[in-house]
Amino acid sequence: MAVTIRDVARAAGVSITTVSRALNGYPDVNPETRRRVLEIAEQLNYRPNQVARSLVTQHTRTVGLLVSDFTKSRGGMYFMYDVLAGVHDGLAQHGYDMHLVSTTTTRQRLVSYLDFCTERRFEGVIVMGIRLDDPYVHEVVESKLPSVVIDLPLLSERCGYVMTDNVNGARFAVRHLVSKGHRTIGFVNGVPYAAVCVDRRRGFEDGMRAHGLQPDPELMEEADFTVEGGAAATRRILERRPDVTAIFYASDLMAIGGMREAVKVGRRIPQDLAVIGFDNIDLCEFVQPALTTVGQRKYEMGKSAADMLIGMLDQNLPPEGRMLAPDLIVRRST
Amino acid sequence: MAVTIRDVARAAGVSITTVSRALNGYPDVNPETRRRVLEIAEQLNYRPNQVARSLVTQHTRTVGLLVSDFTKSRGGMYFMYDVLAGVHDGLAQHGYDMHLVSTTTTRQRLVSYLDFCTERRFEGVIVMGIRLDDPYVHEVVESKLPSVVIDLPLLSERCGYVMTDNVNGARFAVRHLVSKGHRTIGFVNGVPYAAVCVDRRRGFEDGMRAHGLQPDPELMEEADFTVEGGAAATRRILERRPDVTAIFYASDLMAIGGMREAVKVGRRIPQDLAVIGFDNIDLCEFVQPALTTVGQRKYEMGKSAADMLIGMLDQNLPPEGRMLAPDLIVRRST
DNA sequence: TTTCGCATCGAAAACGTTTTGGACATGGAC
DNA sequence: GTCCATGTCCAAAACGTTTTCGATGCGAAA
Numbered sequence: 001m002a003v004t005i006r007d008v009a010r011a012a013g014v015s016i017t018t019v020s021r022a023l024n025g026y027p028d029v030n031p032e033t034r035r036r037v038l039e040i041a042e043q044l045n046y047r048p049n050q051v052a053r054s055l056v057t058q059h060t061r062t063v064g065l066l067v068s069d070f071t072k073s074r075g076g077m078y079f080m081y082d083v084l085a086g087v088h089d090g091l092a093q094h095g096y097d098m099h100l101v102s103t104t105t106t107r108q109r110l111v112s113y114l115d116f117c118t119e120r121r122f123e124g125v126i127v128m129g130i131r132l133d134d135p136y137v138h139e140v141v142e143s144k145l146p147s148v149v150i151d152l153p154l155l156s157e158r159c160g161y162v163m164t165d166n167v168n169g170a171r172f173a174v175r176h177l178v179s180k181g182h183r184t185i186g187f188v189n190g191v192p193y194a195a196v197c198v199d200r201r202r203g204f205e206d207g208m209r210a211h212g213l214q215p216d217p218e219l220m221e222e223a224d225f226t227v228e229g230g231a232a233a234t235r236r237i238l239e240r241r242p243d244v245t246a247i248f249y250a251s252d253l254m255a256i257g258g259m260r261e262a263v264k265v266g267r268r269i270p271q272d273l274a275v276i277g278f279d280n281i282d283l284c285e286f287v288q289p290a291l292t293t294v295g296q297r298k299y300e301m302g303k304s305a306a307d308m309l310i311g312m313l314d315q316n317l318p319p320e321g322r323m324l325a326p327d328l329i330v331r332r333s334t
Numbered sequence: 335m336a337v338t339i340r341d342v343a344r345a346a347g348v349s350i351t352t353v354s355r356a357l358n359g360y361p362d363v364n365p366e367t368r369r370r371v372l373e374i375a376e377q378l379n380y381r382p383n384q385v386a387r388s389l390v391t392q393h394t395r396t397v398g399l400l401v402s403d404f405t406k407s408r409g410g411m412y413f414m415y416d417v418l419a420g421v422h423d424g425l426a427q428h429g430y431d432m433h434l435v436s437t438t439t440t441r442q443r444l445v446s447y448l449d450f451c452t453e454r455r456f457e458g459v460i461v462m463g464i465r466l467d468d469p470y471v472h473e474v475v476e477s478k479l480p481s482v483v484i485d486l487p488l489l490s491e492r493c494g495y496v497m498t499d500n501v502n503g504a505r506f507a508v509r510h511l512v513s514k515g516h517r518t519i520g521f522v523n524g525v526p527y528a529a530v531c532v533d534r535r536r537g538f539e540d541g542m543r544a545h546g547l548q549p550d551p552e553l554m555e556e557a558d559f560t561v562e563g564g565a566a567a568t569r570r571i572l573e574r575r576p577d578v579t580a581i582f583y584a585s586d587l588m589a590i591g592g593m594r595e596a597v598k599v600g601r602r603i604p605q606d607l608a609v610i611g612f613d614n615i616d617l618c619e620f621v622q623p624a625l626t627t628v629g630q631r632k633y634e635m636g637k638s639a640a641d642m643l644i645g646m647l648d649q650n651l652p653p654e655g656r657m658l659a660p661d662l663i664v665r666r667s668t
Numbered sequence: 669t670t671t672c673g674c675a676t677c678g679a680a681a682a683c684g685t686t687t688t689g690g691a692c693a694t695g696g697a698c
Numbered sequence: 699g700t701c702c703a704t705g706t707c708c709a710a711a712a713c714g715t716t717t718t719c720g721a722t723g724c725g726a727a728a
Contacts, residue, residue, distance in 0.1 A: 020686060049389075050454045088434070118381045286621050351679080389713090678722100689708105
């Protein structure tokens with residue numbers, strides 16, 4: 001069907017060896033022959049078959065991007081898109097392709113991430129948004145397949161990670177609230193099986209103590225990273241402790257839900273309740289009042305992950321754990 | 335390095351033919367032999383090489399998802415994410431993989447989309463967010479490679495499309511505004527090289543005339559689909575025609591910019607200026623006031639595109655043009 | 669006994685490349 | 699005249715599968 005290197009060879013009256021060398025720019029081929037081969041390849045509209053090439057070179061120059069359920073994690077999109085862009089740019093810069101695989105796919109086919117990737121001979125994999133307790137992710141981390149995970153501090157022989165310094169991020173949030181005079185500070189954390197949440201909690205508690213405040217269980221709640229979850233958690237805190245004057249949320253989406261709820265029960269923001277989120281998603285600028293937050297460098301996370309992976313692949317560099325500094329973005333909600 | 339079918343054959347004391355047949359569930363292999371082969375394959379941790387398999391079967395079961403610049407089109411994300419999810423689900427359901435290729439990649443490597451896809455032997459391609467005047471997309475459309483484009487009405491032998499009925503969407507918007515008593519209605523369109531914009535413009539003008547109103551060039555502007563662009567366009571309209579009482583925007587993002595600008599110059603929404611957008615991105619619910627808009631079925635668009643492509647691939651169905659009905663979502667801004 | 673069908677298996681070709689290990693000719697140095 | 703280096707080329711192996719075609723053995727039918 002398609003025109004192969006053999007067709008080109010025949011038409012040019014040379015061997016396929018020569019065609020291959022001419023096309024790939026090897027030195028030992030006569031300039032005139034090369035010219036003719038190139039010309040004929042062009043004429044015949046020849047396109048090298050990368051599948052065949054991959055088979056013989058044992059290189060696909062493809063990395064898998066593993067993301068958990070697209071559909072479900074609606075909220076994750078705000079975070080994910082930028083990371084995705086960063087990963088993509090990083091890979092593209094070094095000539096690697098990106099294969100998108102979601103956990104729904106693998107689950108549907110009853111195959112582990114690792115098997116899926118090794119069958120396709122991916123050269124490496126970038127993992128994002130996977131639960132801390134997902135057994136399959138540990139399988140790839142412990143495998144020989146080079147990988148870097150985003151937002152999970154998993155380090156091994158062939159696996160690095162990049163994440164935001166969530167502990168310090170949470171400390172910044174607390175320090176900011178304290179500097180605004182708050183003493184009774186609430187905290188709405190995300191799901192406990194997300195690695196970022198244990199860090200943010202630690203940062204919150206550390207930060208409180210650093211300012212001579214005692215983290216109070218009555219002021220702490222957990223939610224599922226959604227607007228509704230944030231609202232519900234806020235309601236519980238407000239009912240239990242009407243004296244709360246500020247709340248730190250482990251995600252912007254929850255913070256937005258919190259603001260809604262607070263306004264609904266008659267609190268003004270920031271006068272009656274200061275609110276600070278985490279992530280710095282685009283939404284922050286659009287809500288009323290604009291949301292103060294701890295910003296993650298999302299694009300850089302993706303870019304950094306891709307760069308690390310490519311370093312492992314192309315230069316045999318060892319994997320590392322990379323911590324990106326968050327930055328406090330003050331808007332009107334505090 | 336990796337364990338091959340040959341290793342399994344050797345260990346099981348059978349030919350590779352038999353191993354292949356045993357693993358793939360062919361009938362003519364003794365149940366006992368099959369059991370042994372399966373067992374040994376499991377023991378050796380054998381994973382079939384899909385690259386080799388693709389080479390011989392001439393099927394990669396991979397489709398390319400072509401998106402224009404990730405990084406640049408920040409706004410497109412709100413629209414794209416859902417479409418992406420739909421495409422992904424559709425493909426996954428039928429056992430197809432998804433290779434993400436952005437136009438930045440191909441441009442960087444100086445290769446056309448079509449060449450990129452044929453070299454990798456993709457079985458089909460889904461195109462989204464490409465400019466109407468991009469020459470490379472036409473190359474794909476006119477090629478033998480099965481494709482379906484989103485948001486561009488390009489139909490050919492091997493290329494279908496799916497898009498929202500933008501003309502009617504715009505008509506809905508006008509009808510809604512008219513029903514609210516508006517007569518002097520502005521229109522901020524997007525970039526002229528986007529196919530959706532010519533339709534939305536036509537829908538706007540048709541809708542106006544249908545209600546006995548004359549589309550007035552003084553009330554019409556173009557912007558670049560961004561918040562800032564929407565704001566600037568709004569400023570120009572408000573200066574030129576202070577008597578305008580409602581504006582229809584070809585995208586939510588621009589509508590949000592418009593609301594900001596209007597509020598800044600002292601207009602109340604919706605009392606002094608009614609605003610309606612297009613797309614129904616998540617943001618609509620979060621801005622103040624919540625934005626009335628013409629909703630696109632984003633997920634369905636992606637799903638439908640994937641289904642059509644797979645129909646072409648697996649059942650040799652002909653490509654079609656599919657129009658998805660938009661729906662009016664009334665919130666507080668009108 | 670011959671014939672036939674059936675169940676089970678294997679040898680070898682094929683997919684489209686890259687790469688190895690020469691072959692061959694030419695020309696200059698000795 | 700021999701030797702060697704150099705430039706140009708090719709045959710064949712290899713990558714890891716699937717698939718075609720045929721071989722073999724065995725039991726039942728004729």
